Amino acid sequence: MNEADIDADTNDRMLLQRMAAGDRVALATLYHSYHGRLCRFLSRLTRRADVIEEVINDCLWIAWQKAGDFRGDSRVSTWIMGIAYRCGLKALRQRGDEPVEDDNIPEDRMPSIHPDEDRELRDWLSKGLDRLTADQRVVVELVYGVGHTLEDVATIMGCPVGTVKARLFHARVKLRNVLPALAGDSITLKEKVP
Amino acid sequence: MTLPMDTSQDCLRAWEAMPWVLQESATPEQSEWLKGHLAHCESCRAEFEQQNRLRLAMSLPTDVRVDAHAGLQHLMNRIDAAEHDASPYRVRAGNWLARGLVAAVLIQAIGIGVLGAKLYSYGEKPVYRTLSQQAAPVGPGAIRVVPDANMTLTDWNAVLHTLHLQVVAGPNDVGAYTVALVNNTANTQQAVQQLRATRGIRLAEPIASTP
Numbered sequence: 001m002n003e004a005d006i007d008a009d010t011n012d013r014m015l016l017q018r019m020a021a022g023d024r025v026a027l028a029t030l031y032h033s034y035h036g037r038l039c040r041f042l043s044r045l046t047r048r049a050d051v052i053e054e055v056i057n058d059c060l061w062i063a064w065q066k067a068g069d070f071r072g073d074s075r076v077s078t079w080i081m082g083i084a085y086r087c088g089l090k091a092l093r094q095r096g097d098e099p100v101e102d103d104n105i106p107e108d109r110m111p112s113i114h115p116d117e118d119r120e121l122r123d124w125l126s127k128g129l130d131r132l133t134a135d136q137r138v139v140v141e142l143v144y145g146v147g148h149t150l151e152d153v154a155t156i157m158g159c160p161v162g163t164v165k166a167r168l169f170h171a172r173v174k175l176r177n178v179l180p181a182l183a184g185d186s187i188t189l190k191e192k193v194p
Numbered sequence: 195m196t197l198p199m200d201t202s203q204d205c206l207r208a209w210e211a212m213p214w215v216l217q218e219s220a221t222p223e224q225s226e227w228l229k230g231h232l233a234h235c236e237s238c239r240a241e242f243e244q245q246n247r248l249r250l251a252m253s254l255p256t257d258v259r260v261d262a263h264a265g266l267q268h269l270m271n272r273i274d275a276a277e278h279d280a281s282p283y284r285v286r287a288g289n290w291l292a293r294g295l296v297a298a299v300l301i302q303a304i305g306i307g308v309l310g311a312k313l314y315s316y317g318e319k320p321v322y323r324t325l326s327q328q329a330a331p332v333g334p335g336a337i338r339v340v341p342d343a344n345m346t347l348t349d350w351n352a353v354l355h356t357l358h359l360q361v362v363a364g365p366n367d368v369g370a371y372t373v374a375l376v377n378n379t380a381n382t383q384q385a386v387q388q389l390r391a392t393r394g395i396r397l398a399e400p401i402a403s404t405p
Contacts (some may be wrong), residue, residue, distance in 0.1 A: 043257075
């Protein structure tokens with residue numbers, strides 16, 4: 001955990017303390033702080049905006065109610081992402097939905113300084129993510145998108161570190177074989193679990 | 195399913211280290227080692243570049259649009275609704291508290307009333323007199339007289355009869371009587387003089403002249 005992560009976690013802990021005292025401004029600050037990463041994280045499970053909003057609100061509703069119970073055994077972000085993961089799976093179960101595949105990306109994109117580059121990158125990524133299972137997409141998101149460690153991801157997903165390592169390994173192998181290589185000749189080997 | 199590189203120990207080690215070096219959670223030694231390995235391993239270099247591109251792609255904002263402000267408003271409404279649902283219990287609890295306090299005040303008021311009525315029933319006049327209170331009023335021309343302790347009742351009555359006096363109060367704790375002329379037209383001062391001259395009278399003085 002680098003200094004920026006430590007500062008962010010300290011700030012999050014202060015927000016949780018204020019939330020435990022009923023401070024709604026702190027809740028609003030935390031909400032906006034996590035909204036982007038939760039949206040992206042949950043979009044690996046479902047493409048439905050209404051479900052994503054519902055899961056985010058379920059997640060932060062629990063954070064609001066349980067803020068006083070947070071003991072600091074993990075980073076606040078790990079705690080919140082774990083809640084979001086469980087809420088996401090629960091929401092999908094209640095709807096009888098399977099985690100949707102990445103096959104319905106809308107045409108309108110988020111504004112960007114380089115929209116063409118972003119679109120190209122998204123298309124490239126979507127081809128790879130299509131080949132992954134939901135659990136593999138979640139692991140890739142948490143490691144590459146959010147920047148969590150293996151231990152954090154294990155806490156979030158409620159499984160052993162070895163399981164996370166295996167999911168990450170298989171996901172990387174699939175992505176490497178599906179995505180076009182940027183440079184050089186790829187030498188292919190049979191996949192094997194580390 | 196295939197791996198992109200040779201299975202040399204160094205390439206496997208590089209493969210393991212790539213995600214953590216990219217997210218800057220690897221140790222400085224691990225980062226330095228990978229940098230050195232990439233300098234001479236083209237396959238791992240290509241893999242690392244692709245891993246970096248993957249990280250960039252994963253860090254892009256999602257293309258699923260979710261309105262944060264509207265979502266937050268929904269959450270606040272949900273909290274309001276939950277607190278509103280919980281509030282009747284608080285009001286009921288508050289009512290019980292208020293009712294208890296009112297009952298306690300009423301019991302105290304009733305107790306004070308009963309005690310006050312009981313004290314009032316002991317009599318309107320107190321059995322004591324304070325120094326600031328005025329003595330019982332006496333009529334004009336009254337005389338305070340202290341007869342000798344050895345004076346007989348017959349002699350005392352004879353004095354009163356002779357001087358046309360009657361006892362209006364007394365005797366008090368020190369044996370003093372308050373007497374007044376039977377006939378108000380008579381001279382009080384003269385009666386005082388006669389009393390003082392009478393044998394067996396230790397003190398005689400008009401009350402009006404008392405400071």
